[in-house]
Amino acid sequence: MTPILFIDRDGTLVEEPDDFQLDRLDKLRFIPGVIPALLRLRDAGYQFVMVTNQDGLGTPAFPQADFDGPHELMMQVLQSQGVSFREVLIDTSLPSDNAPTRKPGIGLALHYLKDRSVDWPRSAMVGDRETDNAFARNLGVRAFQLCTPQFGGEWDWPAIAHALADAPRTARVERITRETRIRVEVDLDRVAEPSITTGLGFFDHMLEQIGKHGGFALSLHCDGDLHIDEHHTVEDSALALGQALREALGNKRGIGRYGFTLPMDEALATAALDFSGRPYLAFEGGFQRERIGDMPTELVAHFFRSLCESAGLNLNLQVRGDNDHHKVEACFKVVARALRQAIKREGSELPSTKGLL
Template structure:
């Protein structure tokens, strides 16, 4: 049996081409393509999508909006798309006025009804892109996902690059909100997109450490926490770890195709190449498969497994009570809390002289191990048990 084909239903005005103030693209001078639409649609085409244009053109063919004034700019638009390798399977145009309430006018799906009989369409992956609530309603009536483009007039949250990423890459994402009497936290992760981390907890040094996880972990991370810092830092740090761990677990889903383990298989040889300030530490480390990360005089090593069985082992000590606004005693507690909600088994060791370096090296080594563990490596479940 052949694979099913997903359909991307696309609005025209305000989605493919910019919409003028009078809402009618009735001259060549008004034809402007929406930013990013062509590269995004090429990416979606290469991911197997076919395109169906669905547009409301109020009163098209009437004296106020003659067909000839529509056809020229529309045909030029179609030629530009075709010249770039973008072909529409169908172009569905409703010419009624809103007051007529015809079933063919979005959000009605009258024009798309014949497609419902096509058993080769992958409706689960199909989607609708538009700029208005009527486009969202069309998607809801078809039972497919809706993407509303971000515009000044109608709002929306998406741009074309983000839509292409969401549909073509099928990213592993999660958004978690965790509200207690002590903290209010929202965290979002996208394991398949690298982006500058956006973190705010009210604790500057802790923000910097969380940024290390996203940056060196190779995934998009957003985390915002409003905590009871007037009491102390404990709840903010602990609850941020719990929320982040939950987000990682949800984003990984059934964990099919992931590397599962995070370590550096070249750890032993890598240790031998460290600077003189780290050699004495490296000599005392056992030969094992771990991610070893040097930072000046400090050496941190992390080995982790998304086994679903939370466990945390830490070896290290600190001379200072806190670094900046971060209590050093909470380093181990942060990673233990992260393990609890993510289902992570983590072994973490750090040695050195500078407590700032030691804490930062811990976050960076865990981040690099996370990058390796969550990377897609196929479609198999990395477990002989059949479940993780």
């Protein structure tokens, strides 16, 4: 089965001129990142089909000769870099014609619906306008709208390549109670700088350790009732993060499942964890200080207990040392490193003799 990426032209492969007609060679500008992204997708097995509306092409207002030069140069550049198209579909009608071949109509692509070799669940459409999104809906494939000043959108080419080629394990969780409003986003297959805001500086720093040393993209933003105390913010952040991890892992096929010991100056922390689906925390360690920064130390174990409950995680966590700051930070770092090992995906086997995790 072959996945197909249907691709708009102007505003998607190349920048769209202010007058909406790419009719001169000096107007030809490629969208940033498009060629490396297409090469990644080609290597992932995708074939490309261009689908473009060219209003009135072939009329005196838009002569065919004016179109052919820039278009042929664009195709030559793409071909020279290893990017070829299975087919180029061009509709030349005007909007007022209401032609079924004009996007968002799928008249030009109907023959693909009869092709049993097309991998439709993996196929997608990339464009810069709502009409491209509607074309995707009409065809029954996923839509990606590029971010442009004219039409909005939220995607760029590297992100599209990641989403389609890597099949990333992602999740977005919103947890809203009378005490907290939390939004968590994770991508277990992408490395990125963590984005954390909870209103608690030291807690933010600890959550950053989970994303940074866990080796995955983590965004967590919490508005909590800090005028009461820190408990709800810490607890609910752990619950939301655990839920996001559980959802992103899905069926858990291919994961490492287990892992880590980590020193931090005089402190030593050990984390043995298992994404078994059976939540349990065994914590050994203590703290002399009541707080580290603005975070009560009594909430350290409570954070990991809440994380275990919502992630379906079995965690044995031990820490010893003299400096409480080092001990707390070592706890978060060692759990992050254990997570990095456990969520790493290799193959598609389920690491369980039970047949279920």
